Amino acid sequence: MGKIPRFWGVHAEPTKLLRLILALLPFAVIVTAYLIASHVRLEANPSDKLTPSVSKMVEAVGEMALTKDKRTGRYLMLADTLSSLRRIVIGLGAAAIVGLFLGMTMGLFPGMNSTLHPVVRFLSIIPPLAILPILFIVFGVGEVGKIVLIFIGSLFVITRDIHEETRQLPREQIVKALTLGASQFQVLWQVVLPQIMPRLLITVRLCLGGAWLFLIASEAIASTDGLGYRIFLVRRYLAMDIIIPYVLWITLIGLLMDTALRLVVNWKYRWYVASQ
Amino acid sequence: MTNKIPHNNLLLMTDVYKAYGEKVVLDNIDLSVAAGELCTVVGPSGCGKSTLLRLILGQERATRGEIYVDGNPVGYPDPQRGIVYQKYSLFPHLSVLENVMLGKNFTTGLPDRILHRKRIQEEAVYYLEKVDLAEHYQKYPHELSGGMQQRVAIAQALIMKPRIILMDEPFGALDPGTRERMQVFVLQLWEEFDMTVFFVTHDLEEAVYLGTRILVLSQYYSDGRDEETCSRGAKIVADYPLARRAESTMVKATSEFGDLIQTIRREGFDPDYRQHVTDFDLKHPDAFQTLTEEEMRPNHVAANTDRHSKTE
Ligand SMILES: Nc1ncnc2c1ncn2[C@@H]1O[C@H](COP(=O)(O)OP(=O)(O)O)[C@@H](O)[C@H]1O
Ligand SMILES: [Mg+2]
Numbered sequence: 001m002g003k004i005p006r007f008w009g010v011h012a013e014p015t016k017l018l019r020l021i022l023a024l025l026p027f028a029v030i031v032t033a034y035l036i037a038s039h040v041r042l043e044a045n046p047s048d049k050l051t052p053s054v055s056k057m058v059e060a061v062g063e064m065a066l067t068k069d070k071r072t073g074r075y076l077m078l079a080d081t082l083s084s085l086r087r088i089v090i091g092l093g094a095a096a097i098v099g100l101f102l103g104m105t106m107g108l109f110p111g112m113n114s115t116l117h118p119v120v121r122f123l124s125i126i127p128p129l130a131i132l133p134i135l136f137i138v139f140g141v142g143e144v145g146k147i148v149l150i151f152i153g154s155l156f157v158i159t160r161d162i163h164e165e166t167r168q169l170p171r172e173q174i175v176k177a178l179t180l181g182a183s184q185f186q187v188l189w190q191v192v193l194p195q196i197m198p199r200l201l202i203t204v205r206l207c208l209g210g211a212w213l214f215l216i217a218s219e220a221i222a223s224t225d226g227l228g229y230r231i232f233l234v235r236r237y238l239a240m241d242i243i244i245p246y247v248l249w250i251t252l253i254g255l256l257m258d259t260a261l262r263l264v265v266n267w268k269y270r271w272y273v274a275s276q
Numbered sequence: 277m278t279n280k281i282p283h284n285n286l287l288l289m290t291d292v293y294k295a296y297g298e299k300v301v302l303d304n305i306d307l308s309v310a311a312g313e314l315c316t317v318v319g320p321s322g323c324g325k326s327t328l329l330r331l332i333l334g335q336e337r338a339t340r341g342e343i344y345v346d347g348n349p350v351g352y353p354d355p356q357r358g359i360v361y362q363k364y365s366l367f368p369h370l371s372v373l374e375n376v377m378l379g380k381n382f383t384t385g386l387p388d389r390i391l392h393r394k395r396i397q398e399e400a401v402y403y404l405e406k407v408d409l410a411e412h413y414q415k416y417p418h419e420l421s422g423g424m425q426q427r428v429a430i431a432q433a434l435i436m437k438p439r440i441i442l443m444d445e446p447f448g449a450l451d452p453g454t455r456e457r458m459q460v461f462v463l464q465l466w467e468e469f470d471m472t473v474f475f476v477t478h479d480l481e482e483a484v485y486l487g488t489r490i491l492v493l494s495q496y497y498s499d500g501r502d503e504e505t506c507s508r509g510a511k512i513v514a515d516y517p518l519a520r521r522a523e524s525t526m527v528k529a530t531s532e533f534g535d536l537i538q539t540i541r542r543e544g545f546d547p548d549y550r551q552h553v554t555d556f557d558l559k560h561p562d563a564f565q566t567l568t569e570e571e572m573r574p575n576h577v578a579a580n581t582d583r584h585s586k587t588e
Contacts, residue, residue: 180379
């Protein structure tokens with residue numbers, strides 16, 4: 001055998017350092033491409049708004065994050081972030097809790113399954129954004145409508161996933177618990193629930209993307225604050241120097257949430273990670 | 277074999293059929309097992325051994341027939357009957373100790389569970405000591421070897437003191453060395469705890485070595501029913517008492533042991549050797565049959581081919 005390939009082909013074994021460099025490479029390409037484009041365009045037209053320079057963006061962020069808004073007396077970026085986070089956490093959290101119990105009872109009790117499975121399937125196919133007008137009409141354009149949109153948009157995905165996961169628990173486990181004297185309630189509470197928990201966290205992780213979509217869509221349409229509201233507001237002035245940092249900020253928050261959920265699974269559910 | 281049904285035994289099954297749709301799996305099973313027996317069940321793969329076990333456990337219902345444990349018809353699974361599967365017996369989210377304590381925790385009311393936590397724990401440790409795993413009590417199932425997992429599963433079932441313990445190929449996934457140690461180990465526990473065990477395996481050697489009684493379940497037999505209209509399932513084609521030997525695994529090398537295995541292999545596993553239902557090798561004193569008129573008739577197919585050969 002010859003030299004171990006480091007990059008090309010199915011046998012490649014990149015070294016640790018090479019892996020790091022490779023991971024950073026695409027980011028470097030994107031940033032460089034932007035910087036060049038920005039430079040070239042600003043050279044041609046110093047008042048161009050589409051590709052602001054880095055210093056322009058830093059300046060804009062400083063304004064948004066570090067100075068009090070004259071009209072409301074708040075730090076806008078912080079206020080936007082907290083409003084958006086509150087909506088997403090309440091909406092997704094409620095969907096996780098309700099979806100967990102719906103999914104588990106459907107997976108464990110055939111009677112419940114017969115009752116709920118068809119309707120859950122039907123509801124899960126309705127595009128959540130299509131009912132946004134209904135939500136705004138029914139709940140108003142305040143907080144409730146936005147939270148309910150995130151809730152509904154995530155609930156059925158979570159329910160279906162937990163249902164599937166519960167059904168895939170080996171039948172033997174449930175029978176075994178019964179031979180150890182478990183009541184049906186104990187089976188649900190002590191056998192099914194603890195084994196489904198790590199799966200719930202993973203499902204919530206996967207639902208984060210959708211939840212952000214619903215959040216920003218509803219904030220864009222009717223709101224007075226929030227990250228989505230802000231970028232759609234400043235769009236009118238083509239304020240790319242605010243929009244780009246906001247998008248990066250939203251991405252960073254999403255990345256942190258995703259990482260946090262993954263770490264919780266790895267720490268608290270070692271047996272689950274080991275059995276995957 | 278007796279013609280009287282031994283009613284007073286721990287386990288009694290009469291005229292039990294099990295079909296999945298059109299397909300008959302168990303065909304008029306009659307069985308009575310006394311308390312204290314270590315009853316092993318062998319048969320070709322797919323003949324219905326696990327199905328038989330699931331019926332006794334209450335995990336599935338018989339299509340027809342009666343099953344009693346301790347004189348009561350079996351219902352859904354409960355602590356009267358313990359189970360050790362080949363896989364999935366342990367709960368992956370619980371430590372070894374918690375797995376063994378689980379049954380006690382399920383069946384102890386909340387105030388007692390808190391007040392007597394110490395006692396429940398000590399009892400679990402006692403059973404863990406019996407299966408040589410006391411020092412691993414904190415580990416999780418995924419950190420144990422296959423043999424250790426099965427020993428925890430046995431302790432987990434034992435702590436509930438079931439009337440009968442069912443085991444479905446519990447050592448099927450273990451390597452030969454571990455498997456042999458587990459066999460010796462089951463014999464020790466069986467003696468010490470006066471257990472009644474119903475042990476399914478496809479390994480003839482294991483069945484003959486472990487059992488005080490061996491049942492051979494097989495679809496390879498003949499009877500008077502019409503081949504074309506009747507879908508046949510497995511029956512108990514042989515049923516022997518086995519001498520309780522010393523626990524040494526040396527007996528496996530004796531010629532007597534080998535001969536018995538050869539006989540069983542022919543009676544249960546050879547598709548070309550089909551005994552008539554009235555000629556089954558049912559030597560065990562508790563064995564009985566409730567054959568229908570139709571089944572007892574001489575071999576339908578054989579009679580047909582006889583006639584054909586005469587006319588030709
Ligand atoms: N739930 C089921 N539905 C349909 N057929 C089944 C089911 N369970 C078992 N069978 C069939 O019954 C037969 C006996 O199965 P099983 O009891 O698992 O055999 P064994 O344990 O002796 O290998 C097999 O042919 C199997 O395909
Ligand atoms: Mg089987």
